[in-house]
Amino acid sequence: MDQKRSRTFSGVKPTGHLTLGNYLGAVRRWVEADQHRSDALFSVVDLHALTVEHDPARLRRLSRQAATLLLAAGLDPALCTVYVQSHVDEHARLSYLLECTATDGELRRMIQYKEKSVRARAAGDGVRLSLLTYPVLMAADILAYATDDVPVGEDQRQHVELARDLALRFNQRYGHTFTVPRATHPAVAARVMDLQDPMSKMGKSHENGSGIVYLLDEPDVVRKKVMRAVTDSGTEVVYDREARPGVANLLDILAAATDRAPAELAGEYSAYGALKRDTAEAVVELLRPVRERHAELAADPGYVDRVLREGAERARGMARPVVDRAYRAIGLLPAA
Numbered sequence: 001m002d003q004k005r006s007r008t009f010s011g012v013k014p015t016g017h018l019t020l021g022n023y024l025g026a027v028r029r030w031v032e033a034d035q036h037r038s039d040a041l042f043s044v045v046d047l048h049a050l051t052v053e054h055d056p057a058r059l060r061r062l063s064r065q066a067a068t069l070l071l072a073a074g075l076d077p078a079l080c081t082v083y084v085q086s087h088v089d090e091h092a093r094l095s096y097l098l099e100c101t102a103t104d105g106e107l108r109r110m111i112q113y114k115e116k117s118v119r120a121r122a123a124g125d126g127v128r129l130s131l132l133t134y135p136v137l138m139a140a141d142i143l144a145y146a147t148d149d150v151p152v153g154e155d156q157r158q159h160v161e162l163a164r165d166l167a168l169r170f171n172q173r174y175g176h177t178f179t180v181p182r183a184t185h186p187a188v189a190a191r192v193m194d195l196q197d198p199m200s201k202m203g204k205s206h207e208n209g210s211g212i213v214y215l216l217d218e219p220d221v222v223r224k225k226v227m228r229a230v231t232d233s234g235t236e237v238v239y240d241r242e243a244r245p246g247v248a249n250l251l252d253i254l255a256a257a258t259d260r261a262p263a264e265l266a267g268e269y270s271a272y273g274a275l276k277r278d279t280a281e282a283v284v285e286l287l288r289p290v291r292e293r294h295a296e297l298a299a300d301p302g303y304v305d306r307v308l309r310e311g312a313e314r315a316r317g318m319a320r321p322v323v324d325r326a327y328r329a330i331g332l333l334p335a336a
Helices: 020-037 046-051 056-073 090-099 102-109 111-122 129-143 153-174 219-227 244-256 260-268 272-298 301-330
Strands: 007-012 039-044 081-086 147-152 182-184
Touching: 007 020, 007 129, 020 039, 020 056, 020 147, 020 244, 020 272, 039 056, 039 219, 039 301, 046 056, 046 129, 056 272, 056 301, 081 301, 090 153, 090 301, 102 111, 102 153, 102 272, 111 129, 111 153, 111 260, 111 272, 153 182, 153 301, 244 260, 244 272, 272 301
Parallel strands: 007 039, 007 147, 039 081, 147 182
Antiparallel strands: none
16 A cells, blocks of 8 residues: 655745745755655745735735746646635634634744834834734644645744644644644755845845845846855855855855855855856856746746646645534534
């Protein structure tokens, strides 16, 4: 008898244009590994983008662009499920049940809530309630599909731990309902930092994009951003993330793009200029097929719509039995 494949869930939030950091840190692994070795779902988690001020038309554009880029990068609808979160009602249905399982205290302890609420207040903005509760929606994203594995970076580990805690608590109170997921940390995942601030992660929602390489940047724009990357004092090319974060970031990017070791690459350069030029060209070539495939898919919106519609139908078929079971377990009266 064949062993059941594990189920994996991953999501991308459409709060900005996808970046080189998103691609090297996650999307490329989804394409090359996760969709082949697991029953994998990849969602554009658009509901999570509502936790902050946003423009509705831009959100729709970014959601479609993110889905198109996931397909352009190589996710195959024949191998995995690609869909938009808001197209599957079970996410929101389950989120409320889990809000009734979570406590105020454990949500207020979430590191990202603490950091983002402080920034919002400093800017004079109100803090939306959804900013506090979105980790519960994230738990619903995971638990609705009986997910086994959630590949995350260290900054998201706390959210997976919350999903585990809520699954265990619900199961103990109302009977076994949810698979308890586990966070997985891929052994090989490129850590890409901002080219102008190598101590900060390259993020898609940063206001200043001068240090961010976007997947759809034109080749000359990529070259300009990499050539203007902040390096470090001195001239020696050494791979040292602590003492030489700027140079280390360039070496990490070049290593990820060429499938080589950053420390090994460092020994081949005696000047920052040559390192920047080679890194820029490697990134241009790495992203070229993604940009070209994106242009083809953008010219055929009917195909993308069909993939997302079929993906949502497949996701709904997986999630609905789990969520219906949770509704019964918690005591809600079934619809006639």
